[in-house]
Amino acid sequence: MEEGFPESIAAPGIHESWEVLTGRDPKVVQAAALVDYDPQTCTYHVPCLGQDIAVHVPDRTLSSTSNLGRMLLSHYPEYAKLSILRYMAHAQDRPLSGELVKPSQLPGGDFFVSGTHVLPLPALARRFDGHKAQFVRRGQVLGGKTTDHGDVSLELFPFPRIPVHIILWFGDEEFAAWATLLVDASCQQHMAVDILWSTCMLTLQMLRDENEY
Incomplete structure (x- = not known):
């Protein structure tokens, strides 16, 4: 791994x-x-x-x-x-806030921007650069649905109260492909920031796993 x-x-x-x-x-x-x-x-x-x-x-x-x-x-x-x-x-019986944020914007979110805790979003962007249909298919197999952001985007649910949004922009002659990940701001009511990191890692690894499914 x-x-x-x-x-x-x-x-x-x-x-x-x-x-x-x-x-x-x-x-x-x-x-x-x-x-x-x-x-x-x-x-x-x-x-x-x-x-x-x-x-x-x-x-x-x-x-x-x-x-x-x-x-x-x-x-x-x-x-x-x-x-x-x-x-x-x-987990708590609390509704989603509807506010999407980067994990790094949450209290304690600097956990996501240092060392080995940086999410492997560049690798995900390279994996699916120019492959919109494959990205969507793999997301749908994981119970996700498309949303209207970037060149292609997905909303995935690692858990019912923890939606994860992944937005992908394809590369061109000037810029390399890149991706971002957003979560609902209410996630901090259900799990600590290190567990959110683990949840995001699980989501990304399953999405970009090379095994066919």
Whole structure:
């Protein structure tokens, strides 16, 4: 993996999230995270980039019945597990603000502009430069929809209350292709800035994964 951190580094946060989630009333979690819950199996069903992720509380496991869902969990476990569980543990029953901002504009957002935490947007722009149809198709497979920004843009939902907008401008003779990523300003009510980074990384990695799906 080009960017990331070993899953072992995320282990303490994952353990803490399980502890918090176990202590939350399932009805509160359902309303806050906009997820389904099966009381017979004590399993939450979390929509994540168009995939159903099963969060089984008794044995503390995550699984999916879809190929893309399994890929999300197995290819990017360090992002997926931490982001999913933190979202479940801390999401609030609050509406979207409708205000789109760069993650770096959020309180503590300087996290996104230093060192290895810089999002790989240039790589995404190069990957899809001039390939509008492919960009749209891959976004739609991940449950996204097109929006009217740049040369092509997508709104993706890594989680129901965390929309991520990715805007792409194609390169020309004067300028190289480039991309930007925006989030709803309300995201900070549901997750800390480092978990937002992990969520954005998961979204970008799934979008530009070279595997066909």
